[in-house]
Amino acid sequence: MSLIPLASRRDHMDTRTKLDPFRNALLAAVSAGREFPPPQPLDISPWLAMSLLQKSVRRGRCDLALKAAATLYRDAPDRLWRRLGGIAFEDVGLANLQAVGLTTAALTGKRFRRDLGGDWNVASVVVQRLTQSRKSRACDDLFMALEAMPSLAADRHTLSAETNPRLRLTALTTPSLHTRALSILFLLGTDRPGWRLPVRRGEVALAFDLLDELGTAPTTLAICREGYRKTQEAMPPLLALLALENGLRDETTNDRMPEEAMIGPVPGWALDMFTREGKMALTRLLVTDAGIAEFARSMVPKQKQVGFLGQALFRVEGGLLARRLGGDLSDRLQSQLLYETLGVEPQAAVQALDLIQQDLPLLNRIRQTVIGGQRDG
Template identity: 70%
Template sequence: MDTTDRIDPFRNALLAAANDGRQFSLPDPLHISPWVAMSLLQKSVRRGSSNLAMRSAATLMRDAPDRLWRRLGGIAYEDVGLGCLQTVGMTAAALTGKRFRRSAGGDWAVASVVIDALVKARKSRATDDLYMTLEVLPSLVQKRKKLAAESNPRLRLIALTTPCLYVRALALLFLLGTDRPGGKFPARRGEPGLAFDLLDELGVAPTTLAICREGHRKTGEALPPLLALLALENGLREGTSDDPMPPEVMMGGVPSWAFDMFTREGKIALSRLLSTNAGIAEFARAMVSKAQWVGFLGQVLFRVEGGVLTRRVGGDLSDRLHAQLMFGTLGIEPGHAVQALDLMRGDIPLLNRIRRSVIGGMQDD
C-alpha cells in the first residue's frame, strides 16, 4: 500500500464532513494584512478560538489563498502533531489540490472542516519544540557542524544506533536536506527519499509515515519527518490542560496577541518597548547584544504569549522538550531565562498599550 492509498481514508473523512448537510457560510474578513491574518489564524487555533480562526482564514481566502493552505498545513504539524494524528491526516488530505477541494464542496467548505478540527483537537507542540531546540541549543553547536559533513550512509548508521534523540533528529534533518533560505543549520543538500526510508527502517507506523511524507511533499518543511520520528517515542498522557493566558486587549477587532515579531506592527511595538524602563527591556539591554534586542524580546514573547495552547497534551518526552525550549534555548542561563519570562509576563499590559498606539498610528496614516 503506497502513500496515496494510506491518505485516502483521510480524504474520504474530509469529503464526508464537508458534505454532511451543513452550510459553510464565509464569515466577514478582517481589515488586516496577510501577515497579521496568518499570525491570528495560527494563534487562534492554539487558543481554541473558532470565530477568530474562521475570520482570519476568510481574510486569507480573499487576499492570499495559497498562504491559507500552507499555513493550515504548518499548524497541523506544528501545533497539533502527536496530539491528534487523525486531524493532521485530514489536513494533509486538504492539501491534495484544488480539484480535490472542488469535489469536497469547494475551498471554503474544506477549510471550515479543517479549521474546526484543528481548533478542537488535542494539541502538542513537541515537534516544533524539538526543531527549535535543534536549531539553537548551545550544546549542539559542534554536533551540528560535524553531522552536516557526514556522508548519507554514515548519517543513516548514526541515526540507527545513537541513543540520543537530538543526534538522531539531526541526522534525519541532514539526510532530508538543510539548504533552505534563511536556515539556521549548516547548509547541506539532502535526499528526502533517504530520510523517509530511514524513518521506515526505524519502525514508524505505515499510516503515520504516509501522513508525514505527504506533509513534507506539500509543504517542503522539516516538521513532518520530525513528527514521524517523535511518533516512535509517543508516550502522551490522556488528559489535557490549558496554558496560562496573558492579558489581552482588542484592537480593531483583532486581539493584541496577533501582533508578534513576524508582523510589522508587532516588531515596531517590541522596538518601542525597548526604549522604556520596562523590566524586560532593561533585562535585554543588560544580557544580550544590541543587535539581538528585538529578536530576543520576540523569542521571550513567543514563549509566554504566542506559543500558548488550550487542550495541551503532555507526556514525559513532550514535557522535557518543552522545558528545554522554554529555558535552554534563549542564549542565556536557564535561571536567567526564568527571570526573563517572568519579566515579560509582567510587562504584557505595557506592551499592549504600545501595540494599541502603533495600530492607532498606522490607521491614522
C-alpha cells in the same frame, strides 16, 4: 518518458493510497449536511491574518480562526493552505494524527477541494477540526532545540559534514533523540529558507526511507511524507520520528493565558515579531524603561535584542495552547524550549520570562499606538 525514478513513483502512489481514508473522511465531513459559516474577512494584512489564524487555533478560538482564514481565502489563498498544513504538524501533531491526516488530505489540490464543495467549505472543516483538537507542540519544541541549544553545537557542526551513509548509521545507533533528529534533518537537507541549521544538501527520499527503517507506522509515514512535500517544513519528518516515542498522557491541560487586550480588530497576542506591527511594537518596547527592555539591553547584543524580545514573547504568549496534551518527552522538550534555547543561561531565561510577562500590559499599550498610528496615517 517520466524522469521520476521508479522507486519515487511507487512511494508517491503508496502515499496516495494510504491517504485515501483521510480524503474520504474529509469528503464525509464536508458532505455532512452542515451549514458553513460565510466568510467574514478582516481588514488586516495577510501576515497578520496568518499569525491570527495559527494562534487562534492554538488557543481554541474558532471564531477568530475562521475570520483569519476568511481573510487569507480572500487575499492570499495559497498562504491559507500552506499555513493550515504547518499548523497541523506544528501545533496539533502527536495529539491528533487523524486531524493531521485530514488536513494533509485537504492539501491535495484545488481541483480536489472544488470536487468536495469548494475551498471555503473545506477550509471551514479543517479550521474547526484543528481548533477543537487536542494539541502538542513537541515537534516544534524539538526543532527549536536542534537549532539553538548550546549543548548541541558540536553535533550540529559534525553531523552537517557527514556522508549520507554515516548519517543513516548514526540515526540507527545513537541513544540520543536530538542526535537522531539532527541526522535525519541533515539527510533530508537543511538548505531551506528560515532554517538556522548549518546548510547541507540532502536527499528527501533517503530521509523518509530511514524513518521507515526506524519503524514509523506506514500511515503516519505517508501523512508526514505528503505533509513535507506540500509544506517543505521540518515538522513532518520530526513528527514521524516523535511518533516512535509517543508516551502521551490521556488528559489535557490549558496553558495559563495572560489577560487579553483587543488591538484594533485583533487580540494583542496576534501581533508577534513576524508581523510588521508586532515587530514595530517590540522595537518601541526596547527603548522604554520596562524591566524586560533593560534586561535585553544588558544581556543581549544590540543587533539581537528585538529578536530576543520576540522569542521571549512567544514563550509567554504566542505559543500557548488550549487542550495541551503532554507526556514525559513532550514536557522535557517544552522545558528545553523555555529555558535552554533563549540564548541566555537557564536561570536568566527564567528571569526574562517573568519580566516580559509583567510587561505585557505595557506592550499592549504600545501595540495600540502602533495600530492607531497606522490607521491615522
